[in-house]
Amino acid sequence: MVSLEPYGNLIREMIAQNLSHADISTNLLQIGVQKGCSEMSVRRFCAHHNISRRGHVSDTQLEVTISRAINQTGSTYGRKMMTGYLSAMGVVAGERRVGKILRATHRPYHEMRKRGARNLNPVPYSAEYMGHKVHIDQNEKLVMFGVTHVLAIDGYSSKVVAHATMPVKNNLTIYEDVYRSAVLEYGMWDQVRVDHGREFYLSLYMQEMLSNHRHNLQRQPYLQTQSTKNHTVERMWVEINNRVNYPLKEALMQLQDQEVLNMDDNITRYCTSNLTAELCKIGITRAVLAWNAHRIPGKGTPNHLAAGGCPKKLDDDDLLPHASQAADMYQQDVGSSLTRVSCFGTDPFSNEEDKISAEQRFAEGYPDISVLLDYVVNYNFAPFQDALLYLINITQQYA
Template structure:
């Protein structure tokens, strides 16, 4: 090979962390012949020059196939690369894309036929901590599932999320707003729609407004949902990867009269199991989103690594109960402290534990329910739900 005389030079560059492209450039600079990118790659392969933690194509294929069983058909090369990185598996987008095409061609065809969601409206956030977007998703609301996300406008990182049966001010404040500020610092401005469920979060944001980095900005803005750009961009991804597969399973049960959503015990079981199963998918989607590369911008986790410029003490962040009391006393308004989808049918904790034990004997790992549903096998989730309803009716 024409590069044999440069073996030591190439090895030093490779071990110093240079990419194949950078090595080719260095060889061209010193006048080496036949030093294209592909030639360097073949040379490194022939001389067993591999990166640390290198994953072979065979191993990567197995990991991708396993990941597909957990994520379904909608994860393309970028999202799948992000998801694999959360599992500690590092591989380039090109390799992941090639293996995705090879290991499951039907899913690849579906992705190629799918429409892209493009947002032509200009948007600007100066830094991490400039704008925090909060929004709710009720695609599964009729079955007692509501998601709420908080997204940083600069990095697009999802900094907090929660799944609940019915949207509630105290839960959203504690699990989304308070959790995001405690972990990352104060945002200059909160962006929400006109929903009442964000009132407590906005109240505390205004109370703490003097602790922001830029106090010249309004502490919050309420706009129409269509203008809450950063978080609205993410909901189609969540719907495709989490909500719609579960909704198909539930609607099918309703259509076949297997579910009576007017029955209290049924409502209680539906929201209980669906909240838990959908949260599994939501966590996977959130982690993958935060680790994937956004073209022209970067990786959300990397862009948000420094957090907000203004940090505050946890002592300044009241608990949900304290914040609610302050809100009601100062404004003379009332909040719903607890929201439920149906009522608890059990008369004692012992009855509840017995029903749960019956269910767990049949379905000890509910992650499998989501894995199967997202891969278009709805029967296991449906059977598990009917099992839970039967157990509840037995002991309630």
């Protein structure tokens, strides 16, 4: 059997980068090590040389950490997503250990995950490298409550590179918070893929304007397809819906069924949109952190696969102006204007002072709204429902 001793320093570096034993085995094969580098061999080498990943915790510590994490994530995080979530929080543990504790610490949630259907995509998909394709799509599962999500995901690494939550889908917000944010951080993608929605016009306009700054100029700068063919990003919405949208939607639907929530009332629309959107931002951020750090079998983690970003970076950030200036350019070149601000209900406050006073009153009663989401994802809807009704009541007093 070939000894791994000559590769000791390399293995230590990969362990320091939080790569799994399976990932290290794959990397060793890729650099030409033909024998003696199986996952088990790497595991034995590390154990023999007392090499461990940073943040390694005992079983007892891990049980406590997972129990706390379940309070934030609810029932839908299985071993892969929970491992990714813990990794994003700086706690490193193997999937087997996490899975074993998940099965033991909260059996009802484990049984719920076992009964859930898996969403498998049988259509072949390929992306050659980070920066080949970026998929951007919107989610309107909560549109009736004034919440719309948009996210961008790299086709090669499956990393979510940007996301935004807004009251109503808006060209300027999507461009500024999703497309522009992703390009400035990671570089220019060869191709942007979206559906035929008009909310992407400004992003596609700027992608075409900057098409000469891409890595592969032979590809079309963007491609519009049917929403059902935007497979990579559609897969991510399953995660977001189960972990964020559906629990919040069920809580809001309960209030509607009880005829407590009147969405025809402007103040109710305004308050429901604002509070629900803030909780969604917290939930999606948690889900994205977990997703980007979870292991994809046979590939690695999205964070690792996306390391280094796109091959081509913008030399000058001024090439990508802010949304307002980009919208002016679009209007001048295309001849049509874009909606600058999209609202769900109108702002009921007559002045900024009243608005600040109402926000301070609400903050006194609910200083940490993330706790409301913790309750919702664990099927306790009452705290969130009470907070929403309290916010509506305060707003009515100051409006």
